[in-house]
Amino acid sequence: MTELLKLSGLTRQYPGVRANDDVSFSIGAGQVHALLGENGAGKSTLVKMIYGLEKPDAGTMQLRGAPYAPNNPQAARASGVAMVFQHFSLFEALNVAENVALGMENPPKMHALAQSIREVSDAYGLPLDPDRIVGDLSAGERQRVEIIRCLLQDPKLLIMDEPTSVLTPQEVEILFKTLRKLQSEGTSILYISHKLEEIRALCDGATILRLGKVVGECDPKVTTARDMAEMMVGQILHVPSREGGETGDVLLDVQGLDFAPANPFGTRLKNVSLRLRAGEVLGIGGVAGNGQDELLSVLSGEAKTGKGAITYCGQDISGLGPNARRKIGLLAAPEERLGHAAAPNMSLTENAVLTGNIRKKLSKNNFVNWKKTEAFARDIIQKFDVRTPGPASAARSLSGGNLQKFVIGREVLQDPTVLVVNQPTWGVDASAAAAIRQSLLDLAAKGAGVIVISQDLDELMEISDHFAALNEGKLTAPRVAKGLTVDEIGMMMGGAHDLEEVAP
Amino acid sequence: MIKFVKRPEPSKAWTIATPILAVILTMILGGILFALMGKDPFAAIRTIFWDPLFNDQFAAYSRPQLLVKAAPLILIAIGLSLGFKAGIWNIGAEGQYIMGALAGAAVGLAFYPTDAWWIFPLMVIAGGIGGFLWAMIPAILKTRFNTNEILVSLMLVYIAEQLLASAALSWLRNPEGNGFPGSRNLSQIPAMSNPELIAGTGTHWGVVAAFAAVVAAYVLINKHMLGFQIRLTGESPRAARFAGVKDKLLVLFCLGVAGALSGLAGLFEVTGPAGQISIDFGAGYGFTAIIVAFLGRLHPVGILLAGLLLALTFIGGELAQFMLGLPSASIQVFQGMLLMTLLGMDIFVNYRLMIVKKEAV
Numbered sequence: 001m002t003e004l005l006k007l008s009g010l011t012r013q014y015p016g017v018r019a020n021d022d023v024s025f026s027i028g029a030g031q032v033h034a035l036l037g038e039n040g041a042g043k044s045t046l047v048k049m050i051y052g053l054e055k056p057d058a059g060t061m062q063l064r065g066a067p068y069a070p071n072n073p074q075a076a077r078a079s080g081v082a083m084v085f086q087h088f089s090l091f092e093a094l095n096v097a098e099n100v101a102l103g104m105e106n107p108p109k110m111h112a113l114a115q116s117i118r119e120v121s122d123a124y125g126l127p128l129d130p131d132r133i134v135g136d137l138s139a140g141e142r143q144r145v146e147i148i149r150c151l152l153q154d155p156k157l158l159i160m161d162e163p164t165s166v167l168t169p170q171e172v173e174i175l176f177k178t179l180r181k182l183q184s185e186g187t188s189i190l191y192i193s194h195k196l197e198e199i200r201a202l203c204d205g206a207t208i209l210r211l212g213k214v215v216g217e218c219d220p221k222v223t224t225a226r227d228m229a230e231m232m233v234g235q236i237l238h239v240p241s242r243e244g245g246e247t248g249d250v251l252l253d254v255q256g257l258d259f260a261p262a263n264p265f266g267t268r269l270k271n272v273s274l275r276l277r278a279g280e281v282l283g284i285g286g287v288a289g290n291g292q293d294e295l296l297s298v299l300s301g302e303a304k305t306g307k308g309a310i311t312y313c314g315q316d317i318s319g320l321g322p323n324a325r326r327k328i329g330l331l332a333a334p335e336e337r338l339g340h341a342a343a344p345n346m347s348l349t350e351n352a353v354l355t356g357n358i359r360k361k362l363s364k365n366n367f368v369n370w371k372k373t374e375a376f377a378r379d380i381i382q383k384f385d386v387r388t389p390g391p392a393s394a395a396r397s398l399s400g401g402n403l404q405k406f407v408i409g410r411e412v413l414q415d416p417t418v419l420v421v422n423q424p425t426w427g428v429d430a431s432a433a434a435a436i437r438q439s440l441l442d443l444a445a446k447g448a449g450v451i452v453i454s455q456d457l458d459e460l461m462e463i464s465d466h467f468a469a470l471n472e473g474k475l476t477a478p479r480v481a482k483g484l485t486v487d488e489i490g491m492m493m494g495g496a497h498d499l500e501e502v503a504p
Numbered sequence: 505m506i507k508f509v510k511r512p513e514p515s516k517a518w519t520i521a522t523p524i525l526a527v528i529l530t531m532i533l534g535g536i537l538f539a540l541m542g543k544d545p546f547a548a549i550r551t552i553f554w555d556p557l558f559n560d561q562f563a564a565y566s567r568p569q570l571l572v573k574a575a576p577l578i579l580i581a582i583g584l585s586l587g588f589k590a591g592i593w594n595i596g597a598e599g600q601y602i603m604g605a606l607a608g609a610a611v612g613l614a615f616y617p618t619d620a621w622w623i624f625p626l627m628v629i630a631g632g633i634g635g636f637l638w639a640m641i642p643a644i645l646k647t648r649f650n651t652n653e654i655l656v657s658l659m660l661v662y663i664a665e666q667l668l669a670s671a672a673l674s675w676l677r678n679p680e681g682n683g684f685p686g687s688r689n690l691s692q693i694p695a696m697s698n699p700e701l702i703a704g705t706g707t708h709w710g711v712v713a714a715f716a717a718v719v720a721a722y723v724l725i726n727k728h729m730l731g732f733q734i735r736l737t738g739e740s741p742r743a744a745r746f747a748g749v750k751d752k753l754l755v756l757f758c759l760g761v762a763g764a765l766s767g768l769a770g771l772f773e774v775t776g777p778a779g780q781i782s783i784d785f786g787a788g789y790g791f792t793a794i795i796v797a798f799l800g801r802l803h804p805v806g807i808l809l810a811g812l813l814l815a816l817t818f819i820g821g822e823l824a825q826f827m828l829g830l831p832s833a834s835i836q837v838f839q840g841m842l843l844m845t846l847l848g849m850d851i852f853v854n855y856r857l858m859i860v861k862k863e864a865v
Contacts, residue, residue, distance in 0.1 A: 321750075322747065336742070350736075354747045367728055368727060394512070394513045396513075397513050
């Protein structure tokens with residue numbers, strides 16, 4: 001196999017952190033190469049250097065044997081390097097062809113472009129109509145727009161940053177077919193992902209980064225996911241174990257809940273029903289934007305619903321606000337860490353009183369006991385291994401994963417009867433994610449009910465007793481998680497509601 | 505190349521150092537300005553910052569003025585700062601100040617010529633309520649109809665000014681005033697006056713109230729759950745809703761407190777330094793207090809210092825005009841410089857300067 005891109009000794013220093021330290025590896029022509037690593041391992045910095053968004057402090061790159069040092073993304077594209085970002089940069093009000101044209105240096109005439117979009121989308125099995133408005137497209141279709149935009153420039157190397165994080169299993173299959181076809185034509189792909197099973201299915205080689213350094217290379221086809229994960233985190237994984245306690249009384253009962261969010265871009269919840277028993281973990285899957293935020297807000301009490309929609313331990317709590325629900329033991333942890341679950345510029349101590357005030361009795365006559373609050377914050381930091389200089393640090397100074405540990409820890413340590421979490425391990429590295437999952441399982445083992453809303457199906461399969469999926473604001477009937485096949489899950493997430501129901 | 509790099513956390517040292525550096529920088533820049541105008545820069549700076557307090561000749565007059573001018577600024581700014589912290593923009597403190605003075609004076613004059621100890625306290629309460637009710641108009645419109653409190657509170661200033669004019673010209677006009685506009689002189693009616701409490705210091709009840717407000721605001725913001733909720737709402741409204749903050753109540757509270765404190769400031773002014781309701785009673789304290797609130801970084805102690813500093817430049821500026829013949833425009837430029845440097849230096853709290861090597865293109 002000939003070498004396409006060779007990196008030698010790439011180093012990039014940021015203030016206070018060496019994001020990449022002497023990184024060397026090479027990608028062969030027609031190879032699908034995985035870049036693996038925890039959050040903060042330096043993957044993003046590395047691909048930014050390859051794509052011309054950052055410049056290395058030391059080290060060199062070679063593309064097809066010639067020195068390669070792009071000053072900007074235009075130069076990188078001119079050399080045949082294209083990138084699909086994790087977050088799309090598309091204009092919702094424009095159609096597909098117009099969006100593609102905006103990303104090109106010299107766009108052809110619109111109808112010619114539409115024609116070539118059709119050709120490329122046919123050739124690579126990416127169904128996409130160039131005349132559709134992007135605002136109407138699903139996340140998977142939007143990603144196709146980005147991919148086609150890259151393919152039209154006939155790249156030699158395609159960089160994909162966590163491409164499957166927004167896709168349903170069926171869409172992942174389509175994407176993989178496309179990538180394999182590209183590979184067969186000689187295009188190299190640099191594939192960044194957390195999802196080890198995907199990498200095993202798709203990639204020919206893998207480079208593993210930890211703390212900015214290359215810690216290993218492997219052939220993912222013959223290496224187990226567990227071994228790769230251990231290389232990534234540098235320690236033996238603590239695999240969560242379900243204690244399998246008997247589930248008990250109904251704690252939370254939602255019947256026929258309809259909810260129209262105040263935000264016009266929100267998703268309307270339609271006739272949502274669920275029942276949560278003591279000791280149960282209910283996993284709710286689905287692609288982001290199908291009502292996850294809204295479901296959390298009606299359960300946490302931030303949004304009010306019609307009378308009688310939500311019953312908690314036999315009491316109608318539809319009219320209660322967040323603090324009244326906390327008082328009786330119903331706690332929640334929203335997805336958005338900065339700005340929703342925590343205030344970015346406030347210290348961890350202040351963020352501890354944000355939800356902990358009532359159950360932890362952190363104030364007396366409404367005067368905050370800052371000593372007690374700080375002790376609570378320290379307790380969270382210590383028990384959940386939050387890495388920070390101390391409770392006086394601002395929430396925004398923590399890395400995403402550490403803040404997530406803090407946010408989940410803050411709720412878990414308040415001993416909830418019911419805990420609702422949205423995306424509990426989003427952006428969290430493998431060992432921290434395992435710790436968070438274990439804490440949720442421990443909570444359920446002690447008799448609490450836990451609802452986990454997540455887009456990570458592996459996570460849901462690992463910890464859920466029952467599984468349901470949200471699709472366009474509708475919730476499927478919960479089914480016993482054990483024994484569900486990937487196809488069945490995909491159909492639930494895709495909105496098939498006529499599946500055989502299994503009573504929870 | 506010099507670059508600003510965001511600090512991971514706001515720097516505590518710079519928070520304290522920037523105002524001091526800004527004042528020094530203003531003195532240097534102002535000195536250059538005055539020198540270019542052909543005046544002795546050292547004399548000008550000394551006249552503005554030193555003479556009002558320590559000159560043998562004038563200090564006896566100007567020193568009490570410091571507290572007299574600073575007290576209403578501080579009192580109003582403390583109220584405004586609570587709302588500003590929560591993202592509630594009350595721009596109409598001037599109107600609330602006028603309405604407080606009008607309500608208090610009207611209640612007092614209704615009892616004229618009764619001489620009783622309870623009249624002044626009653627006027628104080630009426631003054632607070634007057635400002636409170638005036639602030640409730642934008643507050644209720646905001647919570648009920650989602651109107652913009654900036655516009656409503658600002659418009660109400662002009663209505664209050666018209667009410668003030670009508671009071672001075674007709675319904676509160678002094679019947680023994682030979683037809684001149686303006687009410688009876690409250691400061692000369694013992695039951696209604698707000699006298700200097702300690703001779704030669706300028707301390708009147710308004711000064712006492714201003715200091716009390718500073719302490720109360722400090723305790724509220726730092727120790728009380730409500731103060732935490734105010735900060736949280738300004739910091740991140742969504743997190744505040746998650747924390748169970750009732751945002752409508754908070755709007756009513758913040759506007760109400762600011763209105764009541766502005767009303768009190770108006771009442772203490774009309775019964776003391778101003779003496780009577782007159783057409784030009786509204787001297788702009790309500791607007792200047794917005795600057796004081798931000799100069800003090802919305803922190804009670806900061807507001808106390810900012811109020812005193814601004815009052816000092818007003819008094820010192822007048823003195824410089826009078827003593828050195830500096831044009832009033834140059835004094836305003838100087839005051840503007842002070843504000844600009846203070847706000848400009850603010851960037852160092854959240855950013856630090858870094859010298860980076862120019863990258864090859």
